[in-house]
Amino acid sequence: MDGNEGRDRSLAAIVSGIDRVVCSGTVIGPRHVLTAATCVIDPETGAPFEDRQIMPRIDLDDGYIPAGRRFVQRVYLPAADAPFGPGASLNDQPAIVEVREADGQPAFSEVTAEAGFHYGHAGNDEGLSVDFYDAATGGQMASDGCAALAIEAGDLMPLNCALPEGAAGAAIRSSSGIVGIYLGPGRGRYIGKAEQEGIGRIMTGLQPGQFRVMEAGYAPFISFVLMNGCNQPVSYIARYRAIEARKDLPFSTVSGEIEGGRSAILPLKTENGVIYLRGTADGGRLVWGGDHRFEGEGYFKVAIAAWGDHFHTLNCGE
Structure with missing residues (x-):
């Protein structure tokens, strides 16, 4: 009922x-x-x-x-x-x-x-x-x-x-x-x-x-909900590490593909994090991530200060 x-x-x-x-x-x-x-x-x-x-x-x-x-x-x-x-x-x-x-x-x-x-x-x-x-x-x-x-x-x-x-x-x-x-x-x-x-x-x-x-003990994480605002599949790569981590430490990486109009939940095992995100469509064309501009080799930077649920959208528009 x-x-x-x-x-x-x-x-x-x-x-x-x-x-x-x-x-x-x-x-x-x-x-x-x-x-x-x-x-x-x-x-x-x-x-x-x-x-x-x-x-x-x-x-x-x-x-x-x-x-x-x-x-x-x-x-x-x-x-x-x-x-x-x-x-x-x-x-x-x-x-x-x-x-x-x-x-x-x-x-x-x-x-x-x-x-x-x-x-x-x-x-x-x-x-x-x-x-x-x-x-x-x-x-x-x-x-x-x-x-x-x-x-x-x-x-x-x-x-x-x-x-x-x-x-x-x-x-x-x-x-x-x-x-x-x-x-x-x-x-x-x-x-x-x-x-x-x-x-x-x-x-x-x-x-x-x-x-x-x-x-109770706990293992906090960032629930990074990545939404695909395009009408086609988008491949993504997210590289992240804790904000206060030493700069010489390696990044953790998660990747995958999201169908058009769908979303994916990325569990990032950290209480806070600096995240470098890259999305591609049409055989390598870069897609926008909200209002963030790309940095370096096609990645844009997202800083999240606290664990919990965070939402981000990839867009294929100009």
Whole structure:
């Protein structure tokens, strides 16, 4: 079901690597997202994944592009002695993700809505819905009428729905706010009042007594989105290195071809970079790169000061 109409834009995508949506999440604070623990914690090591990023308020179905991806700084999991924690496996736990701050990136509250919680258990007759991302397209979707059949011991909720890949971590909502979280096929967890109070303490910087905190490592990169504004294929070569790198160090190089009117994502493994870009069409004819003029042997220079998503267009016009 298409859920674009009336969406509050609090939905966030949990992304692996450069652009693969693996889970859903919900923006609940200026730097915080609610999701499932399995979306951000490696079950083999018990530590946060280093390649996970958060893309808030994205909706590819209507062409919306987010303000930029955010890397994970901390993950909060239920403490072992919390009312909702004892005996719970990783598969049955929610997680709160706190994202890293970067220059020029606004807080979530400046670019999207923040979802609130519903206080009190959801009855069996209360209509529930689940918002999630489609893993194949990244599109924002919704599944209505996904109802909790019962609330079991440990606040686990059997659900009468099975959502596709990419839905793990999606919020289970009632008309008055979030009541739980979708964890996997037919399985969810109720977000109780004690949990909500602990989440509130996390977002206000207080000691989260109901949660334990895990610091996350990360491997930042520049997501250089190269768009071909020509009506013919264009070959490109991008040479880059960190801005502060010694001048005698070699450049890293990526290359490829983009069909007319299409785009390619170049993951440049650096937090910042000076990039020399060359585009050719028609057997070697140079193409323009936005407003940049060519330097040296047909390359133009782009300096990017911070990791994240950056867009550039190659043009075949005069």
